[in-house]
Amino acid sequence: MPITKLTRAGVGLAAALAALAGAAQAQDCTTKIGAVLPTSVDWGRPIAETAQFAVDQVNEAGGAAGCRIEMVLRDTQVDPKVGVDAAKALVDLEGVKVLLGAVSSGVSMPILTSVTVPGEVMQMSCCSSSTAFTKLAEEGKTGGLWFRTFATTGVQSAVGAKVAKDQGYGSVAILYKNDDWGQDMARLIAADFAAVGVDVTASVAVNDGQPSYRAEVTEALGSRPDALYLALYPAEGTAAVREWISLGGTQNMILANSLKSDDFRDSVGLQYLGETLGTDTASPRSDSADAFRAAYMARFGKEPNGPGLANSYDAAMIALLAMEAAGQDASGADVAAAVARVTDPGGTPVSADTAGFATAKGVLASGGTVMYQGATGDVRFDANGDVSAPAVVWSFTDGGTEEVEFLSLHDVDTFIASLK
Amino acid sequence: MIQNLIDGVLTGAYLSLGAIGLTLVMHILRFANFSHAELLSLGAYAALVCDALVSALVPVFAAKLGPLSLTWALTAAIAASMVLTGVSAVLIDRLVFKRLRDKGQELSMVFASFGMALVIRNLIGLIFGLSPQLYSKDIAFAVLLSQDPLILVKPDQVFVLIAALVLMMILHLVLSRTTFGYSLRAVAENPALAQVNGVNLSRTIMAVWVIGGGLAAVAGVFYGLSHQIIPVMGRDLVLPIFAAAIVGGIGSVYGAVLGGFVVGIAGNLALVILPSGYTPSVPFLLILAVLIIRPYGLFGEARA
Numbered sequence: 001m002p003i004t005k006l007t008r009a010g011v012g013l014a015a016a017l018a019a020l021a022g023a024a025q026a027q028d029c030t031t032k033i034g035a036v037l038p039t040s041v042d043w044g045r046p047i048a049e050t051a052q053f054a055v056d057q058v059n060e061a062g063g064a065a066g067c068r069i070e071m072v073l074r075d076t077q078v079d080p081k082v083g084v085d086a087a088k089a090l091v092d093l094e095g096v097k098v099l100l101g102a103v104s105s106g107v108s109m110p111i112l113t114s115v116t117v118p119g120e121v122m123q124m125s126c127c128s129s130s131t132a133f134t135k136l137a138e139e140g141k142t143g144g145l146w147f148r149t150f151a152t153t154g155v156q157s158a159v160g161a162k163v164a165k166d167q168g169y170g171s172v173a174i175l176y177k178n179d180d181w182g183q184d185m186a187r188l189i190a191a192d193f194a195a196v197g198v199d200v201t202a203s204v205a206v207n208d209g210q211p212s213y214r215a216e217v218t219e220a221l222g223s224r225p226d227a228l229y230l231a232l233y234p235a236e237g238t239a240a241v242r243e244w245i246s247l248g249g250t251q252n253m254i255l256a257n258s259l260k261s262d263d264f265r266d267s268v269g270l271q272y273l274g275e276t277l278g279t280d281t282a283s284p285r286s287d288s289a290d291a292f293r294a295a296y297m298a299r300f301g302k303e304p305n306g307p308g309l310a311n312s313y314d315a316a317m318i319a320l321l322a323m324e325a326a327g328q329d330a331s332g333a334d335v336a337a338a339v340a341r342v343t344d345p346g347g348t349p350v351s352a353d354t355a356g357f358a359t360a361k362g363v364l365a366s367g368g369t370v371m372y373q374g375a376t377g378d379v380r381f382d383a384n385g386d387v388s389a390p391a392v393v394w395s396f397t398d399g400g401t402e403e404v405e406f407l408s409l410h411d412v413d414t415f416i417a418s419l420k
Numbered sequence: 421m422i423q424n425l426i427d428g429v430l431t432g433a434y435l436s437l438g439a440i441g442l443t444l445v446m447h448i449l450r451f452a453n454f455s456h457a458e459l460l461s462l463g464a465y466a467a468l469v470c471d472a473l474v475s476a477l478v479p480v481f482a483a484k485l486g487p488l489s490l491t492w493a494l495t496a497a498i499a500a501s502m503v504l505t506g507v508s509a510v511l512i513d514r515l516v517f518k519r520l521r522d523k524g525q526e527l528s529m530v531f532a533s534f535g536m537a538l539v540i541r542n543l544i545g546l547i548f549g550l551s552p553q554l555y556s557k558d559i560a561f562a563v564l565l566s567q568d569p570l571i572l573v574k575p576d577q578v579f580v581l582i583a584a585l586v587l588m589m590i591l592h593l594v595l596s597r598t599t600f601g602y603s604l605r606a607v608a609e610n611p612a613l614a615q616v617n618g619v620n621l622s623r624t625i626m627a628v629w630v631i632g633g634g635l636a637a638v639a640g641v642f643y644g645l646s647h648q649i650i651p652v653m654g655r656d657l658v659l660p661i662f663a664a665a666i667v668g669g670i671g672s673v674y675g676a677v678l679g680g681f682v683v684g685i686a687g688n689l690a691l692v693i694l695p696s697g698y699t700p701s702v703p704f705l706l707i708l709a710v711l712i713i714r715p716y717g718l719f720g721e722a723r724a
Contacts, residue, residue: 218691
């Protein structure tokens with residue numbers, strides 16, 4: 001009977017197709033991870049591209065936890081409201097269990113408290129430095145879901161105090177940006193200055209977007225300090241420093257890394273920045289950091305010089321390693337718990353590339369642990385999800401900046417310990 | 421304290437110039453023009469370009485005048501920028517505001533002005549980049565007038581103050597002594613009646629834009645001379661300028677002048693009373709205080 005035959009053939013075909021589709025699904029499943037980064041600002045896009053670079057390398061090694069990884073990227077516009085909306089969409093609609101970002105502490109914080117912690121999603125930031133996260137973690141409010149590959153503001157403020165002490169400044173006035181980062185910085189540096197015996201004569205908040213910073217500068221100038229500490233961004237930093245110098249303020253200045261910018265140097269004028277020293281956290285002088293630099297050069301055709309690039313790479317890589325370690329269908333909390341397995345100082349060392357990820361897969365599958373050697377060195381998180389970092393003291397030159405002093409991770413940790 | 425007062429007066433100079441144009445437009449065209457502060461940016465950048473042109477063509481003019489960072493080139497550039505900005509203001513009116521004035525309501529004008537502000541600001545950012553620019557890379561050092569109490573004054577700012585006062589005086593004479601000034605006030609009072617009496621309405625409106633744009637250009641250059649030129653300067657200045665116009669009373673040129681100085685001084689004195697993080701609130705508190713006591717501003721009058 002032709003009809004029955006045809007039906008049978010049809011059923012058979014459908015079954016075969018279904019089986020095929022099933023097999024394809026097992027091989028080509030895709031796990032989404034979220035990224036909320038300020039892609040609409042010029043320095044934010046490379047951070048996102050570097051995270052995607054890590055994702056691409058992992059996919060070349062066959063993906064993580066048996067599936068290809070797709071990074072769904074959303075723009076924060078450096079705006080907490082936009083950032084929270086973006087994170088919420090990623091968690092609720094895309095169902096991500098791992099969220100990379102954000103950059104600014106002021107954006108990462110509301111995402112952490114209102115999206116990732118309630119949603120039990122692991123959040124790994126490349127670039128947020130506020131100590132408010134440390135405090136939150138100490139109070140147990142991050143649920144162990146929060147990590148960052150960027151050293152806290154504490155490293156930078158300690159080095160700032162070290163510079164003041166080494167230069168022999170007796171008194172310092174502070175101008176700080178009136179946001180989470182600036183307030184944090186001002187509070188920490190004031191305490192660190194006090195610890196090394198440097199007087200803080202004034203600590204003045206500067207709101208950005210003001211037509212004039214004359215009043216703030218006058219306030220800081222009134223006490224006639226030996227030096228000026230600046231925790232500002234280039235836009236208001238340029239205006240404030242020019243005002244400061246024109247009013248006869250000292251040219252002994254200590255800058256936070258936010259002012260390590262050619263725009264700032266050019267607008268203020270190099271001739272006024274001769275006595276200026278800046279601080280910054282640094283990449284370690286390690287082979288793994290050099291390897292990242294080479295890989296970045298090969299991929300993007302330029303040095304990874306922007307802020308947070310190495311950190312962004314490590315954030316993505318560690319998150320994906322942890323996903324691999326946690327296995328398929330792991331929850332955000334499982335992935336967060338697995339971070340310790342991939343940054344274990346006693347584990348098998350793995351490099352930060354496709355081959356390294358493939359090695360890690362093998363080790364993790366057999367129940368072992370690995371030590372990820374990344375673009376920022378051997379990343380080791382403390383109980384609060386924080387990392388420490390080596391630091392540099394730098395000065396401005398014709399071509400950019402040059403290093404004045406390098407402080408290894410050990411130097412930094414020793415100095416910070418001496419402050420307490 | 422004395423330093424803050426002096427700084428306030430010096431800051432007030434360019435705020436006043438900006439507020440005069442705003443108050444004229446608000447009074448005569450009867451809408452709150454939020455794009456007015458962008459005319460300051462436009463003027464500042466126009467002068468930047470003209471300054472570079474003149475300095476390149478006539479290098480002699482690039483020399484500084486005495487202790488000022490002002491050059492003959494920049495002086496010429498200011499004049500050129502006044503014309504350019506005035507013409508731009510008229511063009512913007514022709515392209516956008518005139519069409520809405522004929523068809524739309526007051527509120528659509530206000531929204532259009534928000535839009536214009538965004539367009540101008542971003543166009544400037546697109547052309548000149550987002551980083552700050554300067555008329556002179558050198559920092560003009562302040563002159564120490566007194567060591568205790570510490571009083572420092574920058575020569576540039578004194579020049580700005582004097583130049584602003586001279587411009588205001590000229591404007592005052594034009595408004596109070598000429599037929600043109602008379603017709604301007606007539607249009608503000610009652611456009612229909614003024615037309616019946618032979619005042620050319622469209623030409624008067626054009627004149628208002630030219631004056632407002634020209635003064636805005638000077639204010640923008642003076643701001644740039646005192647601080648820096650940056651595409652978002654219009655955004656940063658729009659509130660203080662509005663505050664000055666409202667405090668002074670919409671429509672009153674003298675009120676705008678006084679309002680500018682009041683806002684400038686209040687902004688600088690605020691730090692003495694308030695912690696530094698809260699100073700941006702001062703212009704708003706000032707508007708509130710003035711409007712509670714005098715609902716039409718210091719010099720304003722109610723109108724039908």
